[in-house]
Amino acid sequence: RSERIWLMIGGASLVVFFAIILLMALVWGFHNPGQMKTIAPDAVRTTPPFDKPGLYQVGPNEYRAVMIAQMFMYQPNNVTVPAGSTVHFEVTSPDVVHGFEIPGTNVNLMVVPGHITEYTATFRNKMDRVIVCNEYCGSGHQVMLGRFVVQ
Ligand code: CUA
Structure with a gap:
């Protein structure tokens, strides 16, 4: 039973983690409209x-x-x-x-x-x-x- 709780906590922290990354990407994008163009x-x-x-x-x-x-x-x-x-x-x-x-x-x-x-x-x-x-x-x-x- 406690395993399930830990799984949920783990899953929730993953979601929060990705939400933060997404937010950072959006903020970065908004504040750098003239960002450098790249090409491999x-x-x-x-x-x-x-x-x-x-x-x-x-x-x-x-x-x-x-x-x-x-x-x-x-x-x-x-x-x-x-x-x-x-x-x-x-x-x-x-x-x-x-x-x-x-x-x-x-x-x-x-x-x-x-x-x-x-x-x-x-x-x-x-x-x-x-x-x-x-x-x-x-x-x-x-x-x-x-x-x-x-x-
Ligand atoms: Cu020096 Cu190309």
């Missing part, structure tokens, strides 16, 4: 939008640059937009931490596997720049380059 490194190449990296026009003078930073290249490795464009960068890595810097602009991102790094910038002036990796990522780090053109 193994799934980068098969998960939209990274299954089709590239530059997509999403409005007048507005683009979305879906990019993968990997050992030791960027994909796509050349992004060209017209002057006056706003570009929403979305970058992730399937391997290790990389950098994503367009010198002379505000674009200087850290690309961490497991996360999607997002940044929006508007480019008013024409430029032809090298996208550089500024996080040491292995033997090919110094040749990990892309090209960014505003024309």
Whole structure:
């Protein structure tokens, strides 16, 4: 008979335990509407939008640059937009931490596997720049380059 009571107490504490976890998840969710987006490194190449990296026009003078930073290249490795464009960068890595810097602009991102790094910038002036990796990522780090053109 006392066993049944203990079972009930055990069951009730489990219910309370899960209720607390659920409550914490809800509170956390409500207070972090802009929480960081995640993506499994193994799934980068098969998960939209990274299954089709590239530059997509999403409005007048507005683009979305879906990019993968990997050992030791960027994909796509050349992004060209017209002057006056706003570009929403979305970058992730399937391997290790990389950098994503367009010198002379505000674009200087850290690309961490497991996360999607997002940044929006508007480019008013024409430029032809090298996208550089500024996080040491292995033997090919110094040749990990892309090209960014505003024309
Ligand atoms: Cu990628 Cu250094």
